[in-house]
Amino acid sequence: MSESHKQVVTVVTTVNGERFERDVEPRLLLSDFLRHELGLTGTHVGCEHGVCGACTVLFDGEPVRSCLTLAVQAQDHEIGTVEGLASGPEDLHPIQQAFWDAHGLQCGFCTGGILLTMLPFLEKNPNPTEQEIRHALSGNLCRCTGYQHIVDAVLRAAAMMRSGDGNG
């Protein structure tokens, strides 16, 4: 196919509860759509082949790799990104507060993907063991922390979410 022949598809999708409509090439990845079309740069792009987990977003509530999903596939689906976690720009979701408290991030590149992987995990497993957390984290790479503080943060987040106390 020549470069001059470019199909354009209109995609209508809901991101963090807000409806968006954009004309995109079908080859545009969901990760790039979020970052470049919608300006939601909290979704990070690491390996772009599904290994690192930095681009993880919620697709109808389930964590998926946005670099392995086409933007056009978000048509009529609900996407959640890290920007949608807290109720306002000055607020933190309990899981974010727990990462802050437990020093669960250093450079922060992997953090958004980890939060969006751990949130549905904690909703289904409100009282996980450390081993279960480590297993659930296995699809997200972090090169700074050695994971220990991330595990601590998730344990703390689980306790905060169980008690319904956003401030721990």
Place this chain on the structure above:
Amino acid sequence: MKPAPFDYVAPGSLEETLAALAEHGDDAKILAGGQSLVPMMNFRLAQPAMLVDCNRLRDLEFIRVAPTGELRIGAMTRQRQLERDPLVARHAPLLHGTVPYVAHPQIRNRGTVGGSLAHADPASELPVVALTRDFKLRLQRSGSERWVAAKDFFVGLLETALEPEEMLTEIVIPPLPSRTGWAFTESARRHGDYAQVGVAALVTIDSHGDCQGAKLVYLSVGETPMAAPRAAELLTGSPLTEESFAAAAEMASTQEIDPSADIHATEDYKRHLARVFTVRVLREAAGRAAAAGE
């Protein structure tokens, strides 16, 4: 790291999907979960002229038990659903127990049963389960269909019996015979990575506890999932003992698999893993068969 341009259609029905495949043939590629295809497109190892996105075919997302006791699974069923579905746990425990080895939850949330089988990566788990449990695969094209057994489906490296205008739409898993145990294990550098070696076992015992039939199928040791029928034959007709497990493991790992060295493992190391894992899965499967017979 971006896909090359392609034309895109997302048909709303199976008929339209099959018509698109009939029209575009070899130029078209089916997009199911995309968890293998999209990385290949990101790397530009795959540059299909047209993608036929099947994600609107909700009719192909189902798990149900037929009156005959067969488990029928729609090709677009997400791998994650297999893990969560009690029907799969009851009727296809090997499949249920093996799915958690497939990549990571984020991948399994998108990845489909049909996509993994049709991709036919010799390092992937579902083709091994398909061969071990004699899946029957429904291949449809515009106006006709055929059923293919798993043993005739995987024909080469990333190559199946599917014709360009055909689509895998449904999988049928026969009931597990009585007094049958199963097991799966694999080794990967990190959890979720492509496995260096993996093996599935099925063992059926008679009322005396002797082995009535066995099956061993390996991943990452050849161009397709590879069965070890001679090792299984060694087990059949005799009591299941550590000695018979060792003999079967010796046969399978030295005579029946064909591993190649890669950056993670030499050929010898893979044969060593295959030998050790064969004993482990046979022991576990035999234990489950004995428990099932009680």
